[in-house]
Amino acid sequence: MKPVIYVTRRIPDEVLQPYRDSFEFRMWEKEDVPVPRDVLLKEAASADGLLCLLTETIDHEVLTAAKNLKIVANMAVGFDNIDVEAAREHGVVVTNTPDVLTETTADLTFALMMATARRLIEAADYIREGKWKYWTPYLLAGSDIHGKTIGVVGMGRIGEAVARRAKGFGMSILYHNRSRKENAEQELGAVYKDFPELLQEADFVVSLIPLTEQTSEMFNQGAFKAMKSSAIFVNASRGGTVDEEALYDALINNEIRAAGLDVFVNEPISPKHPLAGLDNVVCLPHIGSASAATRTKMLELCLDNLKAVLNGEQAITPVK
Numbered sequence: 581m582k583p584v585i586y587v588t589r590r591i592p593d594e595v596l597q598p599y600r601d602s603f604e605f606r607m608w609e610k611e612d613v614p615v616p617r618d619v620l621l622k623e624a625a626s627a628d629g630l631l632c633l634l635t636e637t638i639d640h641e642v643l644t645a646a647k648n649l650k651i652v653a654n655m656a657v658g659f660d661n662i663d664v665e666a667a668r669e670h671g672v673v674v675t676n677t678p679d680v681l682t683e684t685t686a687d688l689t690f691a692l693m694m695a696t697a698r699r700l701i702e703a704a705d706y707i708r709e710g711k712w713k714y715w716t717p718y719l720l721a722g723s724d725i726h727g728k729t730i731g732v733v734g735m736g737r738i739g740e741a742v743a744r745r746a747k748g749f750g751m752s753i754l755y756h757n758r759s760r761k762e763n764a765e766q767e768l769g770a771v772y773k774d775f776p777e778l779l780q781e782a783d784f785v786v787s788l789i790p791l792t793e794q795t796s797e798m799f800n801q802g803a804f805k806a807m808k809s810s811a812i813f814v815n816a817s818r819g820g821t822v823d824e825e826a827l828y829d830a831l832i833n834n835e836i837r838a839a840g841l842d843v844f845v846n847e848p849i850s851p852k853h854p855l856a857g858l859d860n861v862v863c864l865p866h867i868g869s870a871s872a873a874t875r876t877k878m879l880e881l882c883l884d885n886l887k888a889v890l891n892g893e894q895a896i897t898p899v900k
């Protein structure tokens with residue numbers, strides 16, 4: 581009997597095809613709706629491997645129900661949706677998808693910085709809404725990006741890739757991270773700062789930090805108050821790193837100038853979300869790694885991890 585892999589969302593058949601000889605795939609057949617919890621619990625009970633998304637919470641309950649489970653392959657680099665400690669206790673390997681999404685996510689992060697600074701969404705809406713009558717000296721005037729200072733919070737692979745783009749724009753680069761990054765300091769001239777210093781000095785504060793107990797709501801009222809009133813805050817990591825009420829207050833009280841957000845505390849958000857209603861906020865539906873090519877690579881990496889572990893080999897990209 582072939583090992584059973586449960587896939588928690590419909591994914592293209594061409595991606596699965598090369599693996600069909602080795603595995604029996606079962607799948608939640610909807611593409612745009614997450615698997616209901618009761619279905620996940622039932623399917624996990626007979627699965628040897630799980631290919632899941634960040635929309636699934638993999639906790640003690642799932643791991644207890646999944647008696648044969650050997651691996652959870654998460655289609656994301658972040659894995660805050662998985663109780664890694666509980667997985668370890670159950671002898672289940674957890675893998676993520678680093679590297680393959682680094683440059684794509686850095687592209688989106690930089691695009692979000694630029695869209696927010698230069699008010700691109702407001703500007704496009706200006707035409708759609710029939711408001712463009714004349715060219716005027718300060719029409720939709722925003723902030724420059726070139727020559728400014730970026731503060732990267734979380735100088736992992738994506739942070740460094742964003743910093744490389746910033747260097748190309750002639751920006752000064754500050755960073756804050758758990759450990760010093762000598763390479764980035766030498767190659768990019770990135771300067772390490774403690775968190776309060778970075779907040780005070782950066783024109784663009786960019787969150788690329790994983791969500792953990794330590795980083796939960798690290799962008800809080802105090803952090804926004806420490807930023808320049810001209811600062812632009814960008815979050816392309818996890819919504820939970822931000823106290824959204826504090827961010828909203830900082831924006832409406834002009835304590836910072838604008839925000840670009842690809843992630844939120846509770847996703848999806850509706851148009852009624854307070855941050856979605858502000859003109860100086862660009863909200864995106866968590867599309868950091870969403871190029872078609874990269875999404876396919878992420879799925880393939882998940883499947884290669886599943887194949888390795890279910891063949892008794894080391895996972896390719898286990899989480900630490």
Ligand code: GLV
Pocket residue numbers: 634655656657658659681817868869
């Ligand atoms: C997406 O948010 C990811 O962690 O890959």
